[in-house]
Amino acid sequence: MKIGIVLRPALIVLLLALVLRPAWFAPVFAPLAPANGPVIYERASLLSLSLSHLGLVAAATAAATLVAVTLAILVTRPSGAAFRPLSRTIANMGQTFPPVAVLALAVPVLGFGSGPTLVALFLYGLLPIFENAITALSTLPPATMEAARGIGLNRWQKLMRVELPLALPVILTGIRLSVVIALGTATIGSTVAARTLGEVIIAGLLTNNTAYVLQGGLIVGLFAVLIYDALVQLEAHLARRVGG
Amino acid sequence: MIEIDRITKTYDGVHAVDSVTMTVETGTITIIVGTSGSGKTTLLRMINRLEEPSSGEVRINGESTLATKPHLLRRRIGYAIQGHGLFPHHSVARNIGAVPELLNWPKDKISARVDELLTLFSMDPVAFRDRYPAELSGGQQQRVGVARALASRPDLLLMDEPFGALDPIIRSRAQDDLRRIQQRLGSTIMLVTHDMDEAIRLGDRVAVMDGGKLVQYATPAEIISQPATGFVADMVGDVERPLRLLSLIPVSEVVEDGAAEGGALPAGASLRDALAACLWTGRTAVPVAHDDAVVGRVTLDAIRARAELHA
Amino acid sequence: MTVAANRIVAGEGVTVLALAGAEVTLPGLVAILVGLTLGLPGAWPQLRLVGAIVGLAGLLWLLTHGASALLDGAGDYARVSPAVGFWCLLLIFMLLMADALANLAPGPLARGTLLAAVLAAAGIILWSGALSELSILQEYASRKAAFANAALRHLALALGSLATAAAVGFPLGILCHRRADLRETTLPVLSFLQTIPSLAMFGLMIPILGWVGNTLPGAQAIGIAGIGFAPAFLALVLYSLLPVVGNTVAGLASAPPAALEAARGMGMTPRQRLLRVELPLGLPVILTGVRIVLVQNIGLAVIAGLIGGGGFGTFVFQGLNQTAADLILLGALPTVALALVSAIVMDILVDLTRPTPKGGA
Secondary structure (H helix, E strand, O other), rough: OHHOOOOOHHHHHHHHHHHHHHHHHHHHHHHOOOOOOOOOOOOOHHHHHHHEEEEEEHHHHHHHHHHHHHHHHHOOOHHHHHHHHHHHHHHHHHOOOHHHHHHHHHHHOOOOOOHHHHHHHHHHHHHHHHHHHHHHOOOOOOOHHHHHOOOOOOOHHOOOOOOHHHHHHHHHHHHHHHHHHHHHHHHHHHHOOOOOOHHHHHHHHHOOOOHHHHHHHHHHOOOOOHHHHHHHHHHHHHHHHHHH | OOEEEEEEEEEEOOEEEEEEEEOOOOEEEEEEEEEOOOOOHHHHHHHOOOOOEEEEEEEOOOHHHHHHHHHHHHHHHEEEOOOOOOOOOOHHHHHOHHHHHOOOOHHHHHHHHHHHHHHHHOOOOHOOOOOHHHHOOHHHHHHHHHHHOOOOOOOOOEEEEEOOOHHHHHHHHHHHHHHHHHHHHOOOOEEOOOOHHHHHHOOOOOEEEOOOOOEEEEHHHHHHHHHOOOOHHHHHOHHHHHHHHHOOOEEHHHHEEEOOOOOOOEEOOEHHHHHHHHHOOOOEEEEEEEOOOEEEEEEEHHHHHHHHOOO | OOOEOOOOOEEEOOOOOOOHHHHHEEEEHHHHHHHHHOOOOOOHHHHHHHHHHHHHHHHHHHHHHHHHHHHOOOOOOOOEEHHHHHHHOOOOHHHHHHHHHHHHHOOOOHHHHHHHOOOHHHHHHHHHHHOOOOOHOOOHHOOOHHHHHHHHHHHHHHHHHHHHHHHHHHHHHHHHHOOHHHHHHHHHHHHHHHOOHHHHHHHHHHHHHHHHHHHHHOOOHHHOOOOOOHHHHHHHHHHHHHHHHHHHHHOOOOOOOHOOOHHHOOOOOOOHHHHHHEEEEEEEHHHHHHHHHHHHHHHHHHHHHHHHOOOOHHHHHHHOOOOOHHHHHHHHHOOOOOOHHHHHHHHHHHHHHHOOOOOOO
């Protein structure tokens, strides 16, 4: 943890500098760029690409969370129990679909642009959240549930005041997995013309410009690692509060 | 003969076991009893060197345990623990044969030994040999655990709360079984428990541990009638002392001629059983039978007189 | 169904009824309806299985007969491909089948036989040429050699990186299991690696390996270079390490503490404890890690197509560039099939290595 105290702010500063003041890094990347080629990506502002990238991920994850948690709540109620095996089968099969394949398969149906990326991110993001939400909601301590009934909470109150708060850390783990996958898949989204940071890497790959590749790779990598770390911290904090 | 000689275990400057010296005779059951944190388990685990003593030594039949490599030493000493510790992926036969397998016994000798032990523990070898631990009841798992510990005919059997996970009825059956098998095989057993009832019921000798020290090492009757410290008295329970004492004395010691009404007690029953029978049915005497033939009676007065000997 | 004049322009839709004469469409439609009626009410899994199979047969019937009927009289470059309705029905029937099988819970051997039967059926259907008029197979026919090449490359990437990761990961996992300090430093580093988005990881490998290839004498000779197979391979190995090491540690730690204490107490050496108790008990968890890696690598290997690493990704990205949906499918469908098959095979293996009979009290 001690390393984290130094490393975390350093990485954040590095990321901000890479996104906001890319020109500063020109000397660093210059040896990697082809002779006379551009060193720093200038076809679009890195800030707007970052925002668009994060926006896509946020929108897809928010939608996926809403749908997945709702579904998980429904199939863990007694009335929805019949659908539980089927939903698990779907989730298990879905998990074996590679994210890139989901993205590629969405293109013939939805065409190019942000649309298929959003759909692919949403569909793929559903699974980890759904899986974790079901696990969390079906493994709550029976004594607590009995006590919640005993003090006279109705079903809605029980769900809102006891089940969801207790399940939150585990659901959050699912969201974290989903976000990490979405960040990666969104990068690939650039191949179907979504506006994301993948654009920088792919431009580099197409023009043999390693400087672009490294620049884009560093920014995406840093975003992923920092967001992952932030969510881990949040989970740990919540888990402590729940008393796990 | 097991000689424990000024053995000490220190963790971070705290004596978990503090210079304990005791001698265990071959062919007896010795119970080490104490509260949690008294050092009783550490003492036991130093005998097969699962814990290395900080100082002092243990000699088995005169030979120091420090002279052998730990894992070779342990193959000569049986070890049974709470929650049985059976290998879930091995059949009952392979579990029991584990130590002989380590000792490279030939296959047919191992399987003969497995069947012999299963029979000894009243489990049909044909029915149980190929089952897995998960397919056994708690009591059966525990018996297989003890059978495994006895498989290689060890010099000594160490047991750490072996009956801790069993419910009271199965536990008392397991205790009877252990006593019976120990007498049959003549094994030397050292058993750790926190349960004074178990200690008094099973032990030839009882060692009471408190704060890492051995505070009393004596026969059950002595422990009850002359507790060495307040702690031992507390463990025995002052109020129940007379009853515990009566439970150690068989009715055959005070049986007298004469007749009595009602159902008879077997000669092996304790005075505590006789007292309970009197109080429960409102009699002043109960008949005593030996092999279905009434040999005399035990009276309430005789029980009272026997109890007062120690008061 | 859609018909298109050639493979680039968007096709126009043709409904089932307009496909061909009633004598062709009717049996297929009936089969699909029967399949749905049998499959959707969920009372008996056996019935649902039968329904799914009947429905799939109906779909196949329509596909083969419809395609040839539509191509009659169309131009040489005409392409036929199934449309959304087909894919949805296909998905529904596959799900019904999977659900029925999950409910029936056949043993590992039964599942293996079933998988082999399904694969054989699929192989026969493809081999027989009944579907060869579909556009995706036309696409295949025009690049048979490249497809075989890509398939081999894809497998080499996925399995080779798995083997390498296993060779490194198992010993590392065993070491991590033994030593808490190593575990506490290794696992966070590995999960950090796992977090880096795949494209970025592949991208970052390029300059690193490019540098290695240019500076180390002999490195280039064995194929280490910035572009191509090597960076893709290395990236996949790095991704594989966390599941392999993490599951090895978790698997070894899954042995009940009492059993380990007993093993120590009866005089097993550390090596005997590992081989006789910890490994056999941890094997299912360890193999689950291998399953995760295999499925994950088959998917990620697609991205290798972007950096010239070969594999099915080549078709996907070519298809995306040319907006040729059939080419995308030619890359994506085998990948999905490969991932599904390997997931099922690994599940069977995991079940077979379960140390105790299931369902014991």
